[in-house]
Amino acid sequence: MAGTGRSGGTGPLRGRPLQYTGAYLVLLDDDAGAGLSALSDAAGVGGVEAVSDPGAAADVLEGGGSVLFEQIGVAVVTVEPDQRQALLRAGADAPNVLAVERERILHALGTPSAEYLRGYRDGVAAVVASSLGEVSGVAEPCTQAPDESLSTWGLQAVRALESGFTGAGVRGCVLDTGVDTAHPDLADRVVLTQSFIPGELEDGHGHGTHCVGTAFGPASPQTLPRYGVATGAEIYVGKVLSDAGSGGDRAILAGINWAITQGCRVISMSLGAPTQVGDTHSVVYEAVAQRALRQNTVIVAAAGNDSTRPVSTASVSHPANCPSILAVAALDDALAVAEFSNAGLNPEGGQIDIAAPGVDVYSAWPEPQSYLTISGTSMATPHVAGVVALLAEAHPEASAAELKDLLLGSARRLDLSSIDVGAGLVQAP
């Protein structure tokens, strides 16, 4: 679906800094009665009502009371500020009290009680998991439309908003149809452009501007939401595809050569040519990618959009199918594989390395349109490139090979086949 933007949803802002209510979650052992007695004795917490009906629980909690969910052995208690330390001590000392944690807000403030209940259900789950040492690291699918009023769902999913890094001082390159150098969000950020297409300079297509925006767009765009991952990176753009969207290996390789000589730490290539199962990768591109790594440049490329899931899957495109080029698959906002996203069907580099947001991705588009929401592994790829720029800032001494390892090692595991998503969902440092 192409469009000029997305309306905000009502779902959680995944990845937003944690916020808390004034209440506490208390995890009790099997003897809940003993635990409640301990809370009463140690912290003066009383009047905890055992409830099984969520509606009744919401009423109690909204009235400032405390409730016990007997089935799961969790109490949600409201205490006065001067009781908090005693409550936390009870969590540490009382044998029947396994854990005490502040209740998190996982949904927007002012939401209805059903939303509120889902929030503390999730909070309870977090307490139980942490208390029992169950840190799965598996991303939970989001079943609601994300709230994109402040930032795109993609930035939320890759946790770019929480990152302490912006890619400052890091040079990042996009090789594509160019960039709209007059775009108000990008004009001040683009350090250098170079065209490898005779007679064409600017982005007369839009694809390149969109990719530049996702990888390196600003922290404060002219119009919200924010859509760029590495907001402080120095942007280099090579035009290797014509305004009609076509290009050949000669221009692409010339672009890679240029980006390396400019000292770019990452090259984002949302381009590719389809392959067949059984095809081998380009020997030339693989040699180039290895030489790029030795010169401290990571190359990231789109896995391709030739699948029609669930009917059929297509193999990773050229040149993403090279072992030393990172192949990026596309996810939707439920963290499911995009129906068009190619799969790792060939050996020797034809695998998917990592996945990133690639469905309904909002980013910059040449003026006067300014912004557009589109889909594709082309949109997933610059999310990864942006994160590489953040990693390069976070680990300035790291080699390109080490950056690759950090990237893949920090990906969030998904409950999906590595044939489709590789190491999982890319995560900002």
Add this chain to the structure above:
Amino acid sequence: MSPEPGSPGDERVAVVVSVAPEQVDDVLAASSGAGLEDAEPLSAIGVITGRIHPSRMAALHHLAGVQAVEVERRVQLPPPDAPVQ
């Protein structure tokens, strides 16, 4: 004299050639004798690009320092208004 690139009589194909980075200059100097035209060196990545008649590709491949010769691939994006890019 070869026909203009892309003209009806032009049978040459665009190629990308991987060479040992330290031998780019040597291969470049020898490449025209092996039939490579419009040669452009990309020294940082050890590549020479150009055009060549298909019948001479094997000779180019056998030049000292040449690691691989591949016919240029083309990529094509969907039009700007396509929902999937």
